Amino acid sequence: MPNPLRIRALSVAATAAVVSPFLTGCATATSDGVDLSPPTLDLSHQRLTWTDCPAPSEAEGGGSAPAPLPDGGRWQCATMKAPLNWNNPSGPTIGIALIRAKASGPPSRRIGSLIFNFGGPGGSGVSALPAFAQDYSTLRTRYDLVSFDPRGVGRSAPVLCETDKQLDTFFQQDATPDTPAEQRTYLSNTKNFNNACQARSGKVLPHVRTTDAARDMDLMRQVLGDTKLHYFGISYGTELGGVYAHLFPHNVGRAVLDAVVDPTEDPVESSLGQAKGFQLALDNYAKDCVSHAGCPVGTTKSDVESRIAKLLKSLDTKPLPGVYPRRLTQTAATNGIAEALYSKDFWPYLTAALQQAYAGDGKVLMLLSDSLNGRSENGQYSNLIPANIAINCADQKPRYTIADVKARLPRFRAASPLFGDYLGWGLLSCAGWPVQGAWDHPTVSAPGAAPILVVGNTGDPATPYEGAARMVQALGKGVGVELTYKGQGHGSYDSGDKCVQNAVNGYLLNGKVPSTGAVCT
Numbered sequence: 001m002p003n004p005l006r007i008r009a010l011s012v013a014a015t016a017a018v019v020s021p022f023l024t025g026c027a028t029a030t031s032d033g034v035d036l037s038p039p040t041l042d043l044s045h046q047r048l049t050w051t052d053c054p055a056p057s058e059a060e061g062g063g064s065a066p067a068p069l070p071d072g073g074r075w076q077c078a079t080m081k082a083p084l085n086w087n088n089p090s091g092p093t094i095g096i097a098l099i100r101a102k103a104s105g106p107p108s109r110r111i112g113s114l115i116f117n118f119g120g121p122g123g124s125g126v127s128a129l130p131a132f133a134q135d136y137s138t139l140r141t142r143y144d145l146v147s148f149d150p151r152g153v154g155r156s157a158p159v160l161c162e163t164d165k166q167l168d169t170f171f172q173q174d175a176t177p178d179t180p181a182e183q184r185t186y187l188s189n190t191k192n193f194n195n196a197c198q199a200r201s202g203k204v205l206p207h208v209r210t211t212d213a214a215r216d217m218d219l220m221r222q223v224l225g226d227t228k229l230h231y232f233g234i235s236y237g238t239e240l241g242g243v244y245a246h247l248f249p250h251n252v253g254r255a256v257l258d259a260v261v262d263p264t265e266d267p268v269e270s271s272l273g274q275a276k277g278f279q280l281a282l283d284n285y286a287k288d289c290v291s292h293a294g295c296p297v298g299t300t301k302s303d304v305e306s307r308i309a310k311l312l313k314s315l316d317t318k319p320l321p322g323v324y325p326r327r328l329t330q331t332a333a334t335n336g337i338a339e340a341l342y343s344k345d346f347w348p349y350l351t352a353a354l355q356q357a358y359a360g361d362g363k364v365l366m367l368l369s370d371s372l373n374g375r376s377e378n379g380q381y382s383n384l385i386p387a388n389i390a391i392n393c394a395d396q397k398p399r400y401t402i403a404d405v406k407a408r409l410p411r412f413r414a415a416s417p418l419f420g421d422y423l424g425w426g427l428l429s430c431a432g433w434p435v436q437g438a439w440d441h442p443t444v445s446a447p448g449a450a451p452i453l454v455v456g457n458t459g460d461p462a463t464p465y466e467g468a469a470r471m472v473q474a475l476g477k478g479v480g481v482e483l484t485y486k487g488q489g490h491g492s493y494d495s496g497d498k499c500v501q502n503a504v505n506g507y508l509l510n511g512k513v514p515s516t517g518a519v520c521t
Helices: 125-140 164-172 180-201 210-223 236-247 267-290 301-315 330-340 344-358 363-373 384-395 402-415 420-430 466-475 498-510
Strands: 022-024 039-042 076-083 093-101 112-117 143-148 229-234 252-258 452-457 480-485 518-520
Touching: 076 210, 093 125, 093 210, 112 125, 112 210, 112 236, 125 143, 125 498, 143 210, 164 180, 164 330, 164 363, 180 384, 180 402, 180 420, 210 229, 210 236, 229 236, 236 252, 236 452, 236 466, 252 498, 267 301, 267 344, 267 402, 267 420, 301 330, 301 344, 330 344, 330 363, 344 363, 384 420, 402 420, 452 466, 452 498, 466 480, 480 498, 498 518
Parallel strands: 112 143, 112 229, 229 252, 252 452, 452 480, 480 518
Antiparallel strands: 022 039, 076 093, 093 143
């Protein structure tokens, strides 16, 4: 099954040719978002029609239309046409959903557009940007804040697989199978999910690679009227930014990569890194809890973790009441714990969730799990997980078997007693995927690119800190500039740390590159 803990990335190889896109005429769109009408004009000259944003679609996560900004600024949305297949730019097109908030400062001070990707892969930028906009209000003084739903995501020809009801069942299954029969069932369920993706979204699946999204971003740059791409990539967005820099090094403007995906790792190494990262975050949570008088979930770090392990073992055979009528399974509880480790701000929720679970109530852990899976309270799922698996499987070349996983489980268990099995079995996610993967890891070398600020967090569970230095090295001499934040949680800028924010703002707003190896504590 798709492993929600692996929501970030491995990507696709770059091709050498840069192709010229074309604009469609009258629309003849199919149900999967592909426009079959004949192209007529150069797509880089298309004019976007910006209007007030509608409420997010189900695939984007649902909810209400974004409210105006505190200064009265309004959110505007538009759709950009892009080739379905960048190797056939005169063929069918798809729409790429965009959102923006125009710069708040004087026009004479405006630098251009600052394009955000908040990660995943599979996350909707159209939904995320309004949610986080206040964190970027300083940057908005000189930039239009812009984000988008990458192809396959949200309103951009979304990948759809199983129904909401089927997904409820799918996410309840045992994702750490113990017996041969359980292992065969797990593999069969994974293949059934993947077959559903092919049945509902087959036209789109070959064209959702990270290089496709990077080419969309360069088209976006042109359509928005910018000579350089100014970019803020978070989590998987760092990989997308690195791939863009490799493809278009001379188009890179001021770029920041925060919560950095290691571009040197294959899927096994990446999952092992995450196992270590989530274990580190769990260790830090447990230490923090017992450092305060009266920690309600344990007396020592080892006691906290031992009680969690016993809970998960019990849930393997005896699920707890969760969100009616669903029950909290071992898989859902593992997801819920992981979700709470993404941010130190969520640690109190984890404590409350564990207290309730030890008392026989699994509701809070299940709500945390639902959040990680993209499930809303009304039972609808965004297409976060289908898009995540589609992009990862189009990007990554290896395909693993049950035997492959079993041979590697000792390494995963050594990396994390709690998360190791779960992340190890997640290697089967691409079993039977209908599209061949492109490579073992992305190419991000970008000779000639402007400096790219790379920010690593020493306590990041999802994108371990070591990936930042490796990204800097892979980008090449004189391109990557590393900034270290000694903090907790996934990412650095949104932690609120003033040292990090001042360094990032100084670069994006004034072009001041921090000294190499700078550290924020």
